[in-house]
Amino acid sequence: MGRAPCCEKVGLKRGRWTAEEDERLMKYIQHNGEGSWRSLPKNAGLLRCGKSCRLRWLNYLRKDLKRGNISADEENLIIKLHNTLGNRWSLIAGHLPGRTDNEIKNYWNSHLSRRIESFIRRPSSSNSQSLPIIMDIAKLNGDQKQKGGRTSRATSTKKKNKPNILKSTRDRKASAEKENALAYMANQEKNMVMSNNNLVMSSSIIPPMQQNIEGEEEMTSAIMNMDPLSSERESVVLCRSEEDRERKEEVILVLGPIDEAAAADMMIMSFPSSNDANGNIIFENGVTSSNGLLSCTDYTDENGFMGFNDERESGVNTNIKTTTTSGDDQVSLSTCNGGSSSSQNENGEWYFTNSTTITSSSSSNNMTHSSLEDELGVCDWDNWVGGILESNNLLWEEFVGDDMMLNCWLGGENQW
């Protein structure tokens, strides 16, 4: 039997709060303070559930709430924090004075998740094919004429061809059929060269265009350039879970078009892929660059083991080349050299540190970073950050600098 409800709900009002209710609640809390939510409605003369009163106060009536749109700085911070903390909205909100967890959650779901997920997408199918694929990502992502419907407030004055991913269950269902059709079209047109984004994909394991009608985050586009220096290696594998790891032969890091905001970013990913005979973790790495095009490779070699015991001082060395292009023209060639090593603190927690150098042929903006970590494993946003491995659960390593990001994570338990 479930818990009793927090209050007797019969006869209680629901839905939007009126100005009069707001005033009653505010006056009551001003005189009596917060807390005792269960008894508050009765004492304040409100026909509301205590929980509802609490929510209304915390999310709307509090004096210290910040009004207005999320600023660019706040947005950047949300993205960075989400990378580190995941969907722990209250924790994220704690870093943004005046913003509520609900507000941030909504903002993430309606604005940011799409931007982020348009950057990294993965296919649903295990089938592979070796045909080069050239396709029009812009078309896939809704560059066609919109058939009615409201344009996002946030994006109405910005780019409109964002993919519909990570929506609510309801919204996903509503658009699954449409996206499925688009994916089918893409499959039919895979050998066409389209304008705008002339994305040339060549890989031995480009997956077919398939769409899951259930509307999970699915691939509607794919791009993969194998690093010619790593032709014998597997393609980049995005391991978000044990399941992905098991499927790594088929899971490819898929990168879609990137909007203006994301175009400033370069993302480097490093993640554990498998164990060697000694149980050491083999890391794989990938680089995604921006401007709509990128190339990726993974790298593991005899040094690419992350040890947890005596191997702690070994590390991961990466040499990743990424080509960034804009439109038809190649504009830069970057080389990323990275290293990673681990250590243990007195509590037995594992710390990981990283260093990476990005060298770009297109500018003198060569950057070198080395890792830093605070006691919480939370980012110093201007530097590399080491994450903490706890109980074989989750590791996040993250760097967000001027234009780079590195994420490193382990999946669920019992992987190692």
Next chain:
DNA sequence: AAACGATCCAACCGCCTGAGG
């Protein structure tokens, strides 16, 4: 102007945790 339908946000819901008896 009306209809459509995508989008968004306030509010709700269920679950979890910790405190206290």
Next chain:
DNA sequence: CCCTCAGGCGGTTGGATCGTT
């Protein structure tokens, strides 16, 4: 140790909004 309760959290959704046709 068990139960109840309050508070808190993250996921979900109802319905208002508003751009497009």
